[in-house]
Amino acid sequence: MLAELGRRGQGTRESGAFLLAPRDGDRRTVERVVFLDDLDPDCLTGAIAFDGAHYGKLWDICERDDLSVVADIHTHPGSCVEQSGIDKENPMIARAGHVALIVPDLASKHVSTSEIGVHEYLGDDGWRSWLGADAAKRVYVGSFA
Numbered sequence: 159m160l161a162e163l164g165r166r167g168q169g170t171r172e173s174g175a176f177l178l179a180p181r182d183g184d185r186r187t188v189e190r191v192v193f194l195d196d197l198d199p200d201c202l203t204g205a206i207a208f209d210g211a212h213y214g215k216l217w218d219i220c221e222r223d224d225l226s227v228v229a230d231i232h233t234h235p236g237s238c239v240e241q242s243g244i245d246k247e248n249p250m251i252a253r254a255g256h257v258a259l260i261v262p263d264l265a266s267k268h269v270s271t272s273e274i275g276v277h278e279y280l281g282d283d284g285w286r287s288w289l290g291a292d293a294a295k296r297v298y299v300g301s302f303a
Contacts, residue, residue, distance in 0.1 A: 159191050163233055164265035166195060171204045172264065174232030176216060176250070178225040185228050186298075192219060194232075205244070206232055229257040233264045239275030239289060246285060254281035259297070271297040 159175065167173035178190040195202050198212040220226055230250040234242075239260040249256060260275035272294040277287045288296055 159231075160261060160265045160269065162191075162193065163231070163261065164267075166193060166202065167233055167264045167266075169264055169266050171202050172206050172233050172235070173202055174206050174208075174230060174250075176227050177229040177231060177259075178220065178223075179228045181220070181224050181226045185226070188228065190219075190223065190225060192216060208250070227251055227256070229259055231259040231261060233261045235264055237262045237273075239273065239293075240287065241275070241277055241285065245277075249279045252279065252281075254279060270294070271299060 163173045163175065174194045176192045176194070177188040178192060179185045179188055194206060194208055197215045198209050201208045201212075216227065239262050241258070241260065245258065245260070250258065256279045258277045258279065260277070261269060262273055263269070272290050274293055274297055275287065275289055276293040276296045277285050280286055
């Protein structure tokens with residue numbers, strides 16, 4: 159997924175995706191990735207300008223495959239994985255509990271989980287964020303046995 163985010167961003171622009179998990183299963187296990195530009199081909203403008211008119215395609219995928227959106231992920235240029243003002247003001251899913259992940263360096267190189275920013279939307283209370291070692295405790299890459 160990270161390599162594909164990097165490819166789509168071409169090293170010059172942000173890219174992103176929605177992470178989907180089973181609606182009635184373990185919501186911590188991502189089963190499908192839907193890239194933003196597959197839903198809205200014009201959204202990768204340097205930053206991400208996702209047109210809300212394209213959410214219907216995402217909801218159709220979720221309904222058809224019995225999945226739900228559990229997180230979104232997007233890239234930032236440079237090493238900063240804190241949310242920008244635009245990120246904070248425009249959650250991709252404006253529902254408390256939604257998680258937004260931010261990957262550094264436009265996903266142009268391998269990153270460890272401690273390099274990813276983890277941000278939970280709290281609704282009217284804003285966001286709670288974890289960086290560094292705290293973020294690594296909240297992101298697991300692999301499979302559960």
